[in-house]
Amino acid sequence: MRRRVLQSQTIAKVCEIKQLQKDVFSLKVETELKHKEQSIPKAGQFYMLKSRPSRVLLTRPISVYKVRLLDARGKELASHADCLQETFPAVQDAHVLELEFLILQKGEGTEDLCNLQVGLSIDLIGPLGNHFFKPSESLSGAKNSKAFAEREAAKEANTENQLPPSVAIVGGGIGIAPVSGFAQGLEKESYDFYASFKSGTYGIENVQAKNLYITTDDGSVGVHGMLPAVLTADTLKEKKYTLLYACGPLPMLAYLQKICLEAGVQAWLSMEEKMGCGVGACLGCTIKTTEGNRQCCKAGPIFQGDKLIF
Ligand SMILES: Cc1cc2nc3c(=O)[nH]c(=O)nc-3n(C[C@H](O)[C@H](O)[C@H](O)COP(=O)(O)OP(=O)(O)OC[C@H]3O[C@@H](n4cnc5c(N)ncnc54)[C@H](O)[C@@H]3O)c2cc1C
Ligand code: FES
Structure with missing residues (x-):
């Protein structure tokens, strides 16, 4: 699958949330890859995120920490390192884009994201911005x-x-x-x-x-x-x-x-x-x-x- 620069607004499901420190959480979400052109984020890009429901109106910018591609059964097709390469040779059957974020609780927007539970949803816009070049x-x-x-x-x-x-x-x-x-x-x-x-x-x-x-x-x-x-x-x-x-x-x-x-x-x-x-x-x-x-x-x-x- 070739990477395309394509931003999309979507809903993603929380599949894991872990507290790493008093005010730092790791949030893992999954979103369905609806079409082959859907963009895979590169290192340094970010998404605009908002929990559903949320006390805030605007989405918040959060950087991509890790990314993986999975098949419909949740089996890994491309690891984080694979996804950072320009082409992905073995992802024809990719069905799910898994994104992991690290979030520091600051105000209401990030607090709502850190209080999410597995199975709940977030609004997701991205990937956005430029990225780190090798x-x-x-x-x-x-x-x-x-x-x-x-x-x-x-x-x-x-x-x-x-x-x-x-x-x-x-x-x-x-x-x-x-x-x-x-x-x-x-x-x-x-x-x-x-x-x-x-x-x-x-x-x-x-x-x-x-x-x-x-x-x-x-x-x-x-x-x-x-x-x-x-x-x-x-x-x-x-x-x-x-x-x-x-x-x-x-x-x-x-x-x-x-x-x-x-x-x-x-x-x-x-x-x-x-x-x-x-x-x-x-x-x-x-x-x-x-x-x-x-x-x-x-x-x-x-x-x-x-x-x-x-
Ligand atoms: C490109 C980018 C990547 C980021 N990546 C991460 C990340 O991976 N993990 C993480 O925890 N935080 C990240 N941040 C910071 C994060 O976006 C802010 O901490 C968050 O927006 C604060 O929102 P809040 O509602 O919790 O706090 P509030 O202070 O209530 O936010 C009020 C408003 O200010 C904006 N805002 C406040 N502080 C910041 C800030 N430092 N940067 C940008 N906008 C701010 C919010 O978007 C919102 O519109 C990133 C910011 C940018 C610009
Ligand atoms: S955040 Fe609106 S122009 Fe950059």
Whole structure:
């Protein structure tokens, strides 16, 4: 089945809901694949979600954490990693799209989603927004970066193979969902992963990083402190990273932009902007970039780091 860019509004059924922390839940839903062209989400994309019934009027943007394709009997036809590839050779009989989200209870919209029970339904619009490109594609797209220049020079010197992209992936808090989902589609141990939480961890169990660095504000797991305790401009240089992908709170993304610029590392940052419609209709998610104002839901949520104005 070929992937098509097609957004759809549908109703999905809750098949599993798990409490991971006091205010963090994993929500798994299933929706019928009505036609072969129905779009399979890529890592970094999001859906607009609302529980049925809900106290809120508008759907809420939530990133895809994991995706699977199942047949009519619930047998897996394509794993999460398979689904992140461009084509899916063995999914002719795919009947069900299974989506997993990680949700942090914030206000009424997310609270209603976290209070759902198995068998209940949600409204689902998506997949929406752009997605993370794999390292080889990301670097070739970043023509003005130092990493790109070095790669081009190596190509001329015929030593390109000595310079595979060196990748750091960073997730902060609930921003772990899209980057962890992305990492799980990459080759095992082809990247380092940095995860920062307030307390404890979630969403990183299946991350197969070469090096996994964890920080917690309360010191319950990993290094006591915030991201700068394990990742600075000097770390980026020492580890010779060429590419960084991240999602997390705004101050963390602003910090990453700064250290990546200092170290000459290409960054792709996923922004969490307040959204009304998620489809480019309300202008509620406008953000500033060096190329002018952009709608986060349409042009993003993932932007080249050096183009963002914080
Ligand atoms: C692209 C994208 C992906 C996201 N992925 C996730 C995810 O995987 N898991 C998760 O728990 N949260 C995610 N968020 C944040 C989540 O959308 C908000 O926490 C949620 O909308 C808050 O709604 P609420 O009704 O619970 O809270 P309220 O504060 O009552 O929300 C009021 C309004 O503000 C908007 N809003 C409030 N905070 C945010 C925010 N941080 N980002 C965007 N809109 C906000 C809501 O959509 C709503 O319209 C994502 C946001 C974006 C933009
Ligand atoms: S959320 Fe409405 S335009 Fe982006």
